[in-house]
Amino acid sequence: MGRVPADLTLGDDELVVAEVFGPTFQGEGPSLGRRAGFLRLGRCNLDCSWCDTPYTWDWDRFDPATELRHEPVASILARLDAMAPEIVVITGGEPLLQQRRLIPVLEGCAARGWPVEIETNGTIVPDERVVALVRRWNVSPKLANSGVPFEQRIRSEALAALRATGRAEFKFVVAEADDLGEVAELVDAHGLNPVWVMPEGTDPITLLDRSQKLADAVLERGWNLTSRLHVLLWGDQRGR
Numbered sequence: 001m002g003r004v005p006a007d008l009t010l011g012d013d014e015l016v017v018a019e020v021f022g023p024t025f026q027g028e029g030p031s032l033g034r035r036a037g038f039l040r041l042g043r044c045n046l047d048c049s050w051c052d053t054p055y056t057w058d059w060d061r062f063d064p065a066t067e068l069r070h071e072p073v074a075s076i077l078a079r080l081d082a083m084a085p086e087i088v089v090i091t092g093g094e095p096l097l098q099q100r101r102l103i104p105v106l107e108g109c110a111a112r113g114w115p116v117e118i119e120t121n122g123t124i125v126p127d128e129r130v131v132a133l134v135r136r137w138n139v140s141p142k143l144a145n146s147g148v149p150f151e152q153r154i155r156s157e158a159l160a161a162l163r164a165t166g167r168a169e170f171k172f173v174v175a176e177a178d179d180l181g182e183v184a185e186l187v188d189a190h191g192l193n194p195v196w197v198m199p200e201g202t203d204p205i206t207l208l209d210r211s212q213k214l215a216d217a218v219l220e221r222g223w224n225l226t227s228r229l230h231v232l233l234w235g236d237q238r239g240r
């Protein structure tokens, strides 16, 4: 279980924020390459071994007083306004931990005509009011390679609710082709579709190498392959 700082007391119109950044490109999945503003929320309910944003939740290695802040909705929207984004991506951490507080942000995005994508680990059932305001769900169920126990990382009711939105894509972080059998088991057990495979890696050489090793097997299974454009462009720099 990801660690949640105990000393955060929020105002009614605030969220626990790690970063608001952009304009940049959506780096992964079906919207790869689109101009985007990003809202990265703090905290997570999992603790994946290869997590590339541990500063949002791992208080053994990072200080929440440095990494997180309380930010009012109006401030978040003003920062996104300055980016002139085509889409807004809300990520984490696990953003659905704060989903009810997200509703005013989502309404502000809708008023500005910005489609919103939420990136989630697929363990939390989305609120109906949130579902109504989200254009696309990028759902990333975790595999055994995350080191998280199965019963924490795979939640049938949440996957079913996300699938039922009709606007979910299921993205699996894969290190090697041997992991694809485990992806297939989850896809079959929960009726997940469409499926995206994304190589795990935070440097361009690793990403390219793993992409090449995965490509044919992903095609054979009838799935999609995504890269990580931000890593190809900027490595593992934060806020890009």
Ligand code: SF4
Residues within 6 Å of the ligand: 002, 044, 045, 046, 047, 048, 050, 051, 052, 053, 054, 092, 093, 094, 121
């Ligand atoms: S669910 Fe995502 S943010 Fe949370 S620990 Fe895993 S990779 Fe990191």
